[in-house]
Amino acid sequence: MTYTKSVFLLLLCALLLVGCAVPSAPEWEREGWTLVWQDEFEGETLDPADWTFDIGGHGWGNNELQAYTDRPENVRVEDGLLIIEAREEPFVRRNYTSGRIKTQGLRAWTYGRFEARMQLPYGNGIWPAFWMLGADFTEVGWPACGEIDIMEHIGREPIRIHGTVHGPGYSGSGGVGHYTTVPDLAEEFHVYAIEWDPEEIRWYVDDLEYFKLTPESVPGTWVYDHPFFLLINLAVGGNWPGPPDDSTVFPQFLKVDYVRVYQRPDMVEATATERGVMHLGDIAVSVEENADGTWQAVAKMTVLDADGNPVADARVIGGWVGAIRRGETEGQTDANGIVTLRSEPSERRGEVTFCVTNVTRAGFTYDKEANARNCDKITVE
Numbered sequence: 001m002t003y004t005k006s007v008f009l010l011l012l013c014a015l016l017l018v019g020c021a022v023p024s025a026p027e028w029e030r031e032g033w034t035l036v037w038q039d040e041f042e043g044e045t046l047d048p049a050d051w052t053f054d055i056g057g058h059g060w061g062n063n064e065l066q067a068y069t070d071r072p073e074n075v076r077v078e079d080g081l082l083i084i085e086a087r088e089e090p091f092v093r094r095n096y097t098s099g100r101i102k103t104q105g106l107r108a109w110t111y112g113r114f115e116a117r118m119q120l121p122y123g124n125g126i127w128p129a130f131w132m133l134g135a136d137f138t139e140v141g142w143p144a145c146g147e148i149d150i151m152e153h154i155g156r157e158p159i160r161i162h163g164t165v166h167g168p169g170y171s172g173s174g175g176v177g178h179y180t181t182v183p184d185l186a187e188e189f190h191v192y193a194i195e196w197d198p199e200e201i202r203w204y205v206d207d208l209e210y211f212k213l214t215p216e217s218v219p220g221t222w223v224y225d226h227p228f229f230l231l232i233n234l235a236v237g238g239n240w241p242g243p244p245d246d247s248t249v250f251p252q253f254l255k256v257d258y259v260r261v262y263q264r265p266d267m268v269e270a271t272a273t274e275r276g277v278m279h280l281g282d283i284a285v286s287v288e289e290n291a292d293g294t295w296q297a298v299a300k301m302t303v304l305d306a307d308g309n310p311v312a313d314a315r316v317i318g319g320w321v322g323a324i325r326r327g328e329t330e331g332q333t334d335a336n337g338i339v340t341l342r343s344e345p346s347e348r349r350g351e352v353t354f355c356v357t358n359v360t361r362a363g364f365t366y367d368k369e370a371n372a373r374n375c376d377k378i379t380v381e
């Protein structure tokens with residue numbers, strides 16, 4: 001290509017403000033990291049495969065004043081942005097409405113870089129947050145599940161944002177965190193991020209690190225080695241920010257240009273193994289003697305994930321062999337990952353075996369190779 005031609009092409013590209021034929025890396029490429037998930041909010045609505053809503057006005061553990069709804073008035077996607085709008089309006093015995101979305105049950109990650117480009121709302125009583133909760137939240141509760149607040153802002157501190165963790169022994173106002181200054185947070189978009197490694201979490205604004213935590217820095221258990229899901233919300237009022245006042249302007253808008261999740265290549269591999277893989281932890285057949293002289297065999301199985309944590313709601317399928325050949329052959333694991341299956345009563349004594357043939361659960365693969373054994377046997381005299 002001649003000099004004149006290339007200059008002409010560049011000028012043309014500049015004029016048209018489009019990609020032309022000049023090859024360039026996507027703007028989300030990041031050296032040393034693999035983009036594993038992103039939402040650029042380019043569609044018409046939120047993708048239900050990625051996001052779900054928290055709905056309600058019960059204060060959310062913080063005496064918050066808003067009711068969260070899934071109405072487009074409060075949560076919508078427009079012009080390439082996720083908009084969460086806090087409004088002053090009566091709604092089911094609340095005086096404010098707003099929105100809170102999350103990837104719970106849909107997307108969760110262990111370690112990585114989590115970032116959102118956001119323009120924040122402002123004013124007394126306003127409390128936007130971009131944060132994460134341990135995916136085992138429903139089983140172990142808060143704060144045992146762990147909470148990582150990537151960005152929180154309360155309106156009465158107009159140019160300050162906070163990064164915090166909450167875990168067992170350091171939750172609520174005892175959370176461990178730090179803040180930094182972002183003078184134009186309500187006027188400009190900034191990228192708020194954490195980089196979360198095994199044994200270290202770092203907080204960033206526009207790639208500038210302002211805070212770092214290691215297991216030694218928290219006065220309790222380090223609960224950040226398992227999957228976490230993402231949340232974005234805009235609260236009104238609550239214990240920390242206090243209520244809005246006459247100076248607060250409504251509506252307020254939290255604008256999110258994108259959310260991107262990166263992992264280092266080794267993390268991507270680890271996550272694939274760790275998330276959604278399960279195996280049989282234990283299988284034991286025992287005997288129950290009935291009053292009428294018959295007996296029943298009872299097979300008790302545990303289903304575990306790759307970390308050894310119990311997997312609830314897994315379907316265990318198997319079969320009876322030996323002295324008893326009939327009985328329950330399928331069941332669902334409970335919250336402790338345990339399922340118990342009973343044979344039919346029998347008078348005939350002898351050897352009985354229960355073998356698991358399959359374990360299924362949506363989003364999980366059954367790693368049979370990880371089982372210590374698939375069957376257990378007892379002899380009934």
Ligand SMILES: [Ca+2]
Pocket residue numbers: 040041042080081256257258
């Ligand atoms: Ca966007």
